Each structure stands twice: as structure tokens, then as C-alpha cells.
Amino acid sequence: MRGPALRRGLPMEAEGSKHYARVCTGRTLISLSFGGAVGLMFLMLGCALPQYNQYWPLFVLFFYILSPIPYCIARRLVDDTDATSNACKELAIFLTTGIVVSAFGLPIVFARAELIYWGACALVLTGNTVIFATILGFFLVFGSNDDFSWQQW
Amino acid sequence: MFGLGGTLKPTQCHPCHGRDTSHCPQCPTWLSPVCVCAQFFTGWWIMIDAAVVYPKPEQLNHAFHTCGVFSTLAFFMINAVSNAQVRGDSYSDGCLGRTGKLTLQVLLRGSFTCWVFPLFLSADTNVYPGLAVFFQNALIFFSTLIYKFGRTEELWG
Numbered sequence: 223m224r225g226p227a228l229r230r231g232l233p234m235e236a237e238g239s240k241h242y243a244r245v246c247t248g249r250t251l252i253s254l255s256f257g258g259a260v261g262l263m264f265l266m267l268g269c270a271l272p273q274y275n276q277y278w279p280l281f282v283l284f285f286y287i288l289s290p291i292p293y294c295i296a297r298r299l300v301d302d303t304d305a306t307s308n309a310c311k312e313l314a315i316f317l318t319t320g321i322v323v324s325a326f327g328l329p330i331v332f333a334r335a336e337l338i339y340w341g342a343c344a345l346v347l348t349g350n351t352v353i354f355a356t357i358l359g360f361f362l363v364f365g366s367n368d369d370f371s372w373q374q375w
Numbered sequence: 376m377f378g379l380g381g382t383l384k385p386t387q388c389h390p391c392h393g394r395d396t397s398h399c400p401q402c403p404t405w406l407s408p409v410c411v412c413a414q415f416f417t418g419w420w421i422m423i424d425a426a427v428v429y430p431k432p433e434q435l436n437h438a439f440h441t442c443g444v445f446s447t448l449a450f451f452m453i454n455a456v457s458n459a460q461v462r463g464d465s466y467s468d469g470c471l472g473r474t475g476k477l478t479l480q481v482l483l484r485g486s487f488t489c490w491v492f493p494l495f496l497s498a499d500t501n502v503y504p505g506l507a508v509f510f511q512n513a514l515i516f517f518s519t520l521i522y523k524f525g526r527t528e529e530l531w532g
Contacts, residue, residue: 312408319412327420335427 250363257356264349268329274342278332282346285325286353292317293361325350411522415450418514419443425507435504442489442508446515449486453479453523486516 269277296314326347333343422443429435456479489512 315405315408316412319409320416323413323416323420327416327423331420331424331427334424 247363254356254360254363257352257359261349261351261353261356264345264352268338268342268345268349271342271345274339276338276342278337279329279342279346282325282328282350285321285328286357289318289321289325289354290357290361292321297365322354325354407525408522411518411525414514414518414521415447418511418518419447421507421514422511425504429501429504434501435507439504439508443511443515446486446489446512446519449482449489450515450519450522453482453486453519483519486512486519489516 265279265282268274268279292314296310300310329338329343329346329350332338333340338346422440425435426440
């Protein structure tokens with residue numbers, strides 16, 4: 223006769239910790255989504271405010287989309303026991319850093335070329351900071367899970 | 376091409392003056408490549424900024440872009456030669472072998488020349504284009520040096 227502590231084959235403590243982990247993950251996901259929305263808000267303010275009214279800064283969206291790709295590819299390809307894994311990781315770091323620096327450099331060059339105002343540039347740079355912090359937070363929190371394991375394919 | 380990996384470790388620990396640095400704080404593995412790559416791309420964006428603000432050849436001669444291109448090629452080619460091949464410790468010669476040291480010397484001297492070459496040109500009333508070329512190549516040159524010599528290689532991961 224089984225005791226009341228076992229339900230669906232799991233002890234109560236394990237179910238409680240699983241529930242707590244789900245709640246924390248949900249809250250983190252909501253926080254990260256909020257951060258992403260705030261970053262995009264800054265970007266759109268820098269473009270759409272009546273005193274600026276220039277949509278050139280929307281080109282940084284390409285850099286937002288491209289920035290996680292090298293790291294994701296390197297994580298799929300890397301094998302930690304292989305000597306070439308360090309070269310693959312460093313190539314991913316090189317490309318990701320280049321994309322991030324370019325996302326900050328592009329609005330500054332636009333402002334220097336007098337395509338946009340410096341106020342719009344400042345708003346876009348703020349949005350860049352928030353968005354990249356959000357992407358970094360996403361990979362720190364959710365990137366450690368091996369969601370791309372072979373079993374899921 | 377991007378080296379054999381490595382961490383930026385402190386070479387000495389002054390309180391103990393010994394070789395055991397295990398208790399010294401270690402830099403994160405990713406910090407060194409990120410700083411170096413940020414330096415490299417900042418150099419290029421300085422040049423892009425100068426080219427955008429001074430588009431006419433009288434203000435910034437388009438030939439000066441070649442300095443940055445050759446410095447970048449030197450950056451990639453220098454990192455293609457492992458430190459083991461330069462020291463001669465490598466078990467396999469690879470495609471460079473003993474010429475690795477000569478290649479490294481030529482590329483480093485070329486990169487340094489690209490850096491100081493604009494200094495010897497006649498200064499016009501507007502100095503920013505010359506400064507932009509100087510800083511572009513300076514940043515690329517120092518990022519090359521730090522990426523090449525500022526890390527330890529870990530051949531086996």
C-alpha cells in the first residue's frame with residue numbers, strides 16, 4: 223500500500239520544486255518580454271516622434287535579428303571534447319561582437335551624416351542597450367537548457 | 376583560423392611571487408575575445424564614419440582604405456598561424472611550418488606600417504580624416520597583438 227507522499231510516481235517535494243521552477247521561469251520570461259518591448263519602444267520613439275520623423279534607425283532591426291544566430295549555430299555544432307570547438311566558439315564571439323558594435327555604430331554614423339538628429343540617435347542607442355541586455359538575459363536564463371537535444375528531433 | 380582557444384590568465388601573482396596562481400582571480404573566458412573584437416570593429420566604424428562625413432577625395436583620399444584592408448588581412452592571417460607553429464613545437468608542419476615565423480613577422484610589420492604610414496603624410500587643414508585612418512589601424516593592430524599574444528593556447532580544449 224503506497225503512502226500519500228507518492229502521487230503519479232513523484233514525491234511531493236519534487237512536484238513542489240517543479241511548480242516553483244515553472245513559476246520562476248514564467249516570471250523571467252515575462253520580464254524578458256517586457257524588456258524587449260521597452261527596447262523596441264525606444265527604437266520606435268527615435269523614429270516616429272514628430273520632431274525626428276526619420277525611419278533610418280529601423281535598419282538596426284537587422285542587427286537585432288542577426289545577433290543570436292552565430293551563438294546558436296556554434297552551440298549546435300560544438301562538441302566540448304573537440305579541439306576545434308574553441309575556434310568555433312571564438313568565431314561566434316567575433317561575429318556576435320561585430321554585430322553588436324555595428325548596431326551601436328550605425329545610429330552614430332547616421333547622426334554624424336545628419337540623416338537623423340542626435341536625440342533620435344540617443345533614443346536608438348538606449349533601445350539597443352535594452353534589447354541586447356534582454357537577448358543576453360534570455361541566453362543566460364534559458365540557454366543553459368539543452369532544448370536542442372537529439373531526443374526532441 | 377580563430378586560434379585554438381584560450382583564457383586570459385594573469386602571468387604573475389605579486390603577493391606570493393610563486394608559480395601557483397590557482398588562487399588568483401581568473402578573467403572569464405569570453406572577456407578577452409569580446410574586448411579584442413569590439414576594438415577591431417570600433418576601428419572599422421571610425422573609418423566608416425570618416426568616409427561618410429568626408430566623402431570627397433580631396434578631404435579623404437579613397438586610397439587610405441587600403442591600409443585598413445591590409446591590416447584586417449593581417450589580423451586574420453596572423454591568427455591563422457598558431458603559437459606552437461611559431462615556436463616550432465608543433466608535431467605537424469601544416470601548410471606553413473618554418474615559414475610561419477617569417478609570415479608572422481611580415482604581417483606584423485605590414486600592419487604596423489599601415490598604422491604609422493598616415494602620420495608621415497602632409498597634414499591638411501582638416502585633421503580628422505588622418506586621425507580616423509590612424510586610429511582605425513592602431514585599433515586593428517593592437518587587437519591583432521592582444522588576440523595573438525594575450526591569450527594562452529589550449530590545444531586539447
